[in-house]
Amino acid sequence: MASPRPIPFSEPPYLSGIPSPYYSDSHLSWQKRCREFISKNLTSHAMEWETAETVPEHVFHDFSAANMLLPSLPAPLPVERLKSLGIKDILGLPVEEFDYFHNAIYTDEMLKSGLAGPSGSLTTGMAFGVPPLYKFGSKELQDRFLPDLLTGRKRACIAITEPDAGSDVANIQTTAVKSKDGKTYTINGTKKWITNGIWSELSCMAVRTGGSGPGGLSLMVVPLKGHEGVSMRRLKVSGQISAGTTYIELDDVVVPAENLIGEEGMGMKYIMTNFNHERLTIAIGCARQARVALGAAFEYCMKREAFGKSLMDQPVVRHRLAKCGAQLEAQWAWTESFVYAMTKLPKKDADVELGGLTAAAKAQAGVVLMECAQAAVLLFGGNGYTRSGQGEIAEKMWREVPGNRIPGGSEDVMFDLSVRQLVKNYQNKTKMLERPRGSSKL
Template sequence: MAENSPNPVPFSEPPYLRGLPSPYHTEKHRAFQKRCRAFAWENLIRHALEWEREGTVPEHVFQTFCKHNMLLPNLPAPLPVDWLKRLGIRDILGVKVEEWDHMYTGIYCDEMARSGLSGPGGSMNAGFAFGIPPIIKFGSKQLQERFLPDLLTGKKRSCIAITEPEAGSDVANITTTATKSPDGKHYIVNGTKKWITNGIWSDYTTMAVRTGGPGAAGLSVLVVPLKGNPGVNMRRLKVAGQITGGTTYIELDDVKVPVENLVGREGEGMRIIMTNFNHERLVITVGVVRQARVALSAAFSYCLKREAFGKKLMDQPVVRHRLAKAGAELETLHAWVEQILYQLCHLSKEEADRQLGGLTAMAKAKAGMVLNECAQCAVLLFGGNGFTQTGQGELAEAILRDVPGIRIPGGSEDVLLDLSVRQLVKIYQAQEKKLSQSSKI
């Protein structure tokens, strides 16, 4: 079987790639998928496990992806068409930038995760997926002119820095401060940021800081220079999974940042961060579904070949039962994610944030649970091989180590489950109020 062909092993591919009808994917989507798979395989997927073992994806990979505009799909759809065309960027592997929609985003994120590992793809995408979007959506024209040309073309790298040692999902309690200098020309930034993906390689970060009093109302967002900037100290953190993601600890000691680097206005930080989270959670979820596919299909393939107690593992009812339970969870999640992607194609950004923000948080939380189920299933069925960081079960073992890196970042699982229901209650209350008012007319 060619490496770029659909994998025939059950659970290994989404339904539309198994030849089943799809109401969501057009011929243009399918054509892009083929080109995207070929590009990702050649430049990332076939080396991913090797690079994960080594702990770092070579720098030239980032440059190759940028040269072919293949990190731009990490931006929220629709893409910033005017900016891209100003920079001479008119298509992404043959898809016109003005035609890019969320279904293309879903295809791209799925293909980028086809190694089963989130680290190698994550080593490149944090800036485009999380760091640049706030500048595009909320940045002043002057701020955009200063930063977007280099960031969108990959001449400079960026990341997003929200999490702190004492403030992860509890964003409102961020303690990193940004105080204006006596002459009013700079913010002086002090504090620490932790678990910052790609931070170690980034020239800039879109950073959440406290410019005002306590709570959410005191938060703002700044573009903070990192590499080589006085007062900035960075070191990589050793983490259990996503080894190649460049997880970084950042210390900021009287770091001078021009006041012009403010994104939006002072006090708007919480709104900017929350809006950005919807996209972050969506792209994480799509990649996680593919990781779960890789884990479960690897176990399925192994069970078709491995013999124990005088028969193939697949001939054992208990094995089939375990595969079926995990597979049902996986396919259910995939159908839900496709539905969300399609809905995003047909809603305004404001309406999508309102209607789908809570559901996207719920889907991201569910994705972590499903990946855990599929990865544990794979490791258990691989047996001793699944407990070994080499050999047949190496990939399943690595995917299981990735699971906490899905269930915690982007809003930890329990926080997102609570958030999702609170959002649904808000929507219900608004609709109930509207119905009540209309009935009085």
């Protein structure tokens, strides 16, 4: 028997019977396997765990055992390293065939509940804390840490943000001072709003090893849980409650000099390239969350009656749904085009050509989610303002909005960054076309 057609706007077009040029048989079969595994092990319990404000520890290990944290990494995967650990496939997908559409499908499915907390509690550290190690770290550093991190024996987080340095990454104040013999660094400072921090043995941390500004920043592997000089506590936030948002204090924390990732002073470059994956991931997740909110509202409006007829029979209701649906599908089409570009462009070219646009896509995705979540709350009425019952999902989705508009670069900063990057690219390319002075040649 054929599956019932999904509620309008509740699934991306390629899963709603609309032809797409992007998805191969590999992608379509991967989506089915992902949904089966994630539905069983996460989606069906997500509301319960978010309400309880924590995800049981066994869930992380269940995902790790199935290698189902690895798809949160950017494509291509570190194939050679994974195969050296005996990891040849993920749910039957050979690791060497994994591309950015597989990553996008996984990200979309992990947000199927609409709640970012349960999925974020599992994937955030892997997705953003591990890539700098295998992209920029020395072989010795990789050999020490990657086996435990890629297999889930240890957990990591990305620790960039500070109380006085959020989107202003260049203003980071946490210091790492090298010893006179050059063997260790001593770290002092604070990190705030660090997702997964409370559970993490290790962090990929931004520290100041030099003077002021971006040129003084470096990345370093810093031990956390149980390490001398480190204290951590969970922060209460309005959305993504179960993701383990953490405040970290570092008081004379000593780490080996070999924990430096790449070169001193290159931290800002490493951070920015890492941000591109994070921002694209947020844009993908926002679209799914918007679908959950708008799909729930659409379904409710077909059955809820007011003034003698269903809400769907009210023109003003249809207009609100249509406006949000148009914004959502336009945003998703834009996001898919980014994913496609990532499968075609070399990483160094993608960082330049797509960096500013990815910032804009991330920011706009948050705006679209806000519109869809707000529409859901308004259309559910009093039920959408209540933390239980049939409007519970709408109420929770509204609290998810700021967690997408602020982290990964706040909205206003991202829009500004996108234009500055576009101007920079335009000026650089124009300069390359200029005729050399004193030459008649183009």
